[in-house]
Amino acid sequence: xxxxxxxxxxxxxxxxxxxxxxxxxxxxxxxxxxxxxxxxxxxxxxxxxxxxxxxxxxxxxxxxxxxxxxxxxxxxxxxxxxxxxxxxxxxxxxxxxxxxxxxxxxxxxxxxxxxxxxxxxxxxxxxxxxxxxxxxxxxxxxxxxxxxxxxxxxxxxxxxxxxxxxxxxxxxxxxxxxxxxxxxxxxxxxxxxxxxxxxxxxxxxxxxxxxxxxxxxxxxxxxxxxxxxxxxxxxxxxxxxxxxxxxxxxxxxxxxxxxxxxxxxxxxxxxxxxxxxxxxxxxxxxxxxxxxxxxxxxxxxxxxxxxxxxxxxxxxxxxxxxxxxxxxxxxxxxxxxxxxxxxxxxxxxxxxxxxxxxxxxxxxxxxxxxxxx
Amino acid sequence: xxxxxxxxxxxxxxxxxxxxxxxxxxxxxxxxxxxxxxxxxxxxxxxxxxxxxxxxxxxxxxxxxxxxxxxxxxxxxxxxxxxxxxxxxxxxxxxxxxxxxxxxxxxxxxxxxxxxxxxxxxxxxxxxxxxxxxxxxxxxxxxxxxxxxxxxxxxxxxxxxxxxxxxxxxxxxxxxxxxxxxxxxxxxxxxxxxxxxxxxxxxxxxxxxxxxxxxxxxxxxxxxxxxxxxxxxxxxxxxxx
Numbered sequence: 001x002x003x004x005x006x007x008x009x010x011x012x013x014x015x016x017x018x019x020x021x022x023x024x025x026x027x028x029x030x031x032x033x034x035x036x037x038x039x040x041x042x043x044x045x046x047x048x049x050x051x052x053x054x055x056x057x058x059x060x061x062x063x064x065x066x067x068x069x070x071x072x073x074x075x076x077x078x079x080x081x082x083x084x085x086x087x088x089x090x091x092x093x094x095x096x097x098x099x100x101x102x103x104x105x106x107x108x109x110x111x112x113x114x115x116x117x118x119x120x121x122x123x124x125x126x127x128x129x130x131x132x133x134x135x136x137x138x139x140x141x142x143x144x145x146x147x148x149x150x151x152x153x154x155x156x157x158x159x160x161x162x163x164x165x166x167x168x169x170x171x172x173x174x175x176x177x178x179x180x181x182x183x184x185x186x187x188x189x190x191x192x193x194x195x196x197x198x199x200x201x202x203x204x205x206x207x208x209x210x211x212x213x214x215x216x217x218x219x220x221x222x223x224x225x226x227x228x229x230x231x232x233x234x235x236x237x238x239x240x241x242x243x244x245x246x247x248x249x250x251x252x253x254x255x256x257x258x259x260x261x262x263x264x265x266x267x268x269x270x271x272x273x274x275x276x277x278x279x280x281x282x283x284x285x286x287x288x289x290x291x292x293x294x295x296x297x298x299x300x301x302x303x304x305x306x307x308x309x310x311x312x313x314x315x316x317x318x319x320x321x322x323x324x325x326x327x328x329x330x331x332x333x334x335x336x337x338x339x340x341x342x343x344x345x346x347x348x349x350x351x352x353x354x355x356x357x358x359x360x361x362x363x364x365x366x367x368x369x370x371x372x373x
Numbered sequence: 374x375x376x377x378x379x380x381x382x383x384x385x386x387x388x389x390x391x392x393x394x395x396x397x398x399x400x401x402x403x404x405x406x407x408x409x410x411x412x413x414x415x416x417x418x419x420x421x422x423x424x425x426x427x428x429x430x431x432x433x434x435x436x437x438x439x440x441x442x443x444x445x446x447x448x449x450x451x452x453x454x455x456x457x458x459x460x461x462x463x464x465x466x467x468x469x470x471x472x473x474x475x476x477x478x479x480x481x482x483x484x485x486x487x488x489x490x491x492x493x494x495x496x497x498x499x500x501x502x503x504x505x506x507x508x509x510x511x512x513x514x515x516x517x518x519x520x521x522x523x524x525x526x527x528x529x530x531x532x533x534x535x536x537x538x539x540x541x542x543x544x545x546x547x548x549x550x551x552x553x554x555x556x557x558x559x560x561x562x563x564x565x566x567x568x569x570x571x572x573x574x575x576x577x578x579x580x581x582x583x584x585x586x587x588x589x590x591x592x593x594x595x596x597x598x599x600x601x602x603x604x605x606x607x608x609x610x611x612x613x614x
Contacts, residue, residue: 009507012476015469037507070506071529071539083530106543168542232510234545242564243545244510246479277479277510 003261004063004271005287006033007279008230019053019098023062031283033063035273036098038091050097051149057099058152063271065228066095066159068105074126075111075119075172081126084108092134095159099152102228102271103134104162104191107172120177123163124184131161131187160189162228167196167241174200175214179221190222192229195244195275198252199236205252211260215268226269231257231286232276246278247285254289262293395587396422396451398483400474401460402434402467403427408490408518409457411579412586416455419587424451426474428466435464442470444477453586454478458489458521461504462497468504475511484513486586489521498524509544516582517551537562547594552581559585559603565596570603581606 010022011029019036026034036053057064069087073080088105095103113119138158139150163181166173175190175197182188197214198205205211215227233250235242247254261270274283399413405427413423426447428437448454454474461468478485487508492501502525505512517525517537526536533551541549541562550561557572559581572581588602 012472070543071531109542167545171542237564241545243513243547249482275510278476281476 001261001266002269003265003290004033005283005290006031006035006063006271006273007283008035008067008273008275009037009279011280012278013280018049020049020056023053023056026280027060027062029280029284030287031280032061033065033271033273035065035067035102035104035275036094036100037067038069038094047094047097050094054097054099054150054152058156064098064100065102065104065162065271065273066091066098066100068103072106072108073111074105074107075109075113075122077111080111085126085130088130089133092130092137092159095134096137096139096150096153099150099156100159102162102189102191103159104164104228105130106164106166109170110172113172115172115174115177119172120180123172123181127161127163127181127185127188131185134158134161135187158187160228161185161187162189162191164191164230165193165196165200167193167199167234167236169200169239175217179218182222189226189228190218192218192227193231193275194229194257195232195234195250195252196230196241199234199241200239202239203236203251206256208256208260208263211257212264215260225267227271229270229272230275231272232274232282244275244277246276247282254286255293258286258289258293261290262297394420395453396424397453397455397586398424398426398448398451398474399455400426400470401457402463403430405457405460407457407459408488408579409455409460411577412455412486412488412583415580415583416587419583421583421587426470433464434467437466439466439470439473442473444474445481448474448477448481448483451481451483453486454483455486455488455586458487458501458505459492462492462494462501472508475508479511485511486514486516486582487512488582489515489517489525491518491520491524495524499528502528506544509540509546512544512546514548514550514586515540515544515546517549518578519551519553519555522551534560538567548589548599550585552576552578554578561599561603563596563599564594565599568596568599568603570600572604572607574607576606 006026010019011025014022014025019034023034026032036050053064056062068091069084071087072084074084075081076084091103094100107123110119113122135158139153163178164173165175165178173196175192178190182190192214194205205214218227219225231247231254232252233245233247234252235245235250261268272283272286274280274286276282395416397413397416399409401407401409413421413425417423424447426442428434432438456471456474461471475485477483487505489502489505492498498521505515509515522533522536526533529536529539531539537549537551537560540546548561548563550559550563552559554575554577557575559568559570559572561568561570584606585602588605589598
């Protein structure tokens with residue numbers, strides 16, 4: 001299993017505010033992913049540090065991702081949609097520079113659309129265009145010299161376009177809607193924002209089974225084993241997210257998710273981005289809980305294994321004893337002569353071992369001393 | 374009661390003392406007349422307990438030693454952390470302390486009130502707004518002065534009211550609000566909906582905001598409580614029931 005954890009943005013505790021300094025701090029904290037926030041417009045003077053960050057991530061095992069514009073109105077009027085797309089264009093360009101594995105986008109309000117296939121079809125068209133644009137920005141191998149500064153252009157796949165679930169009823173982005181659009185557009189990936197899913201589902205993510213159900217649904221509908229998630233605490237009411245909180249203060253706990261990942265997540269390649277108000281603190285909190293869940297699971301497995309070994313050994317001992325008795329009848333005679341009771345005990349043991357061996361219950365050979373019949 | 378704490382926490386003095394309905398921690402320049410300091414002055418008059426966190430007198434604010442501020446101790450059991458957007462532009466140290474205060478506010482359960490005002494250098498408005506957006510999840514009340522709202526709406530290419538709504542829906546800030554001193558209209562986008570309320574008299578924005586914070590319940594932000602808080606400046610002696 002591959003699990004990558006990191007904050008959404010430069011860590012709060014980072015003294016410098018550049019992305020590269022942020023990456024250094026994240027690595028020191030034992031984390032290995034980051035989502036660059038281009039929540040407002042991408043400034044051209046940032047491009048130099050984006051490229052430096054891209055080089056650093058390329059040369060290390062550090063996963064870079066990028067979040068698109070803060071305001072999105074892809075289902076709005078033509079003017080609103082174009083404004084959103086032009087902001088998205090800047091983040092696509094920056095995504096290439098930073099070697100982003102995922103570019104995360106919101107869709108925004110339903111606008112004039114009703115929730116349903118019409119809105120989804122509109123978005124399928126829009127995101128097909130976005131994926132094409134990302135791939136054309138990424139470049140082609142024939143123009144190798146032109147892209148020599150970006151080795152990842154040739155050796156890595158273009159960024160995947162992530163479509164994020166929303167946490168409010170008036171915003172497009174239920175899990176079903178996101179999966180439907182992702183299913184129809186190659187190059188897109190669902191971004192499972194657990195805080196949003198939890199809020200929109202009236203606090204539905206409570207147990208590890210809830211996570212199992214969610215990931216099974218995504219696997220069945222969308223397929224694949226790569227997942228990109230956001231996690232934060234959230235205050236919610238009436239199916240709407242009200243405010244992000246630190247994980248400890250929310251009813252959305254990370255422990256069940258960690259438990260699910262530890263127990264059943266072997267097949268997954270998952271990146272979890274902390275977008276809580278306590279960015280890197282909560283990312284580390286998640287890492288600690290995941291480690292604890294792994295540790296607990298290993299302990300349980302070791303205990304089970306010890307139990308099985310003990311059972312097997314006792315079974316083998318009994319079998320050895322039985323075979324010894326068969327090979328050396330004098331020992332039985334001796335026991336018989338020493339008294340009827342020991343013989344009965346041996347016979348009970350024998351029948352018990354047989355029962356264990358066949359793994360079936362048997363009453364035929366048992367003799368109960370107290371049985372009046 | 375105003376307690377002024379310097380960064381070494383060695384000096385503190387009481388400026389005034391009245392009832393202690395609510396407590397505010399204000400981080401700012403020692404000689405600042407920014408929006409935050411105006412609000413704390415009014416809050417002080419209506420009985421708030423105010424702690425001002427700033428640099429030592431022998432230090433330059435832009436470069437003061439912010440590392441020795443014990444935010445955890447300062448914010449413990451305080452209701453509100455009140456900061457101005459312009460403080461972040463005053464240098465590296467204020468910027469770091471500004472961010473740290475919000476983190477510890479989050480940890481200690483102190484709610485952050487961010488007052489967005491225009492910076493002296495108008496060209497820095499984009500940088501200032503970017504810094505706020507990066508911290509949007511740590512803010513509980515985002516208040517815009519009329520001038521700042523006009524400028525940022527222009528920057529974001531949207532109308533004033535729409536900007537407030539977008540921030541609320543995307544940033545999940547519990548309360549996004551503004552108060553227009555000229556028309557006496559307050560616009561508040563809150564968890565239970567939105568409220569536009571015209572007051573009968575004119576008040577300065579800092580007076581409106583101080584009373585609004587004082588009137589807010591810390592636990593339940595329903596419509597009637599928001600309405601009560603928004604009109605508190607007019608009838609603040611009438612208790613809410």
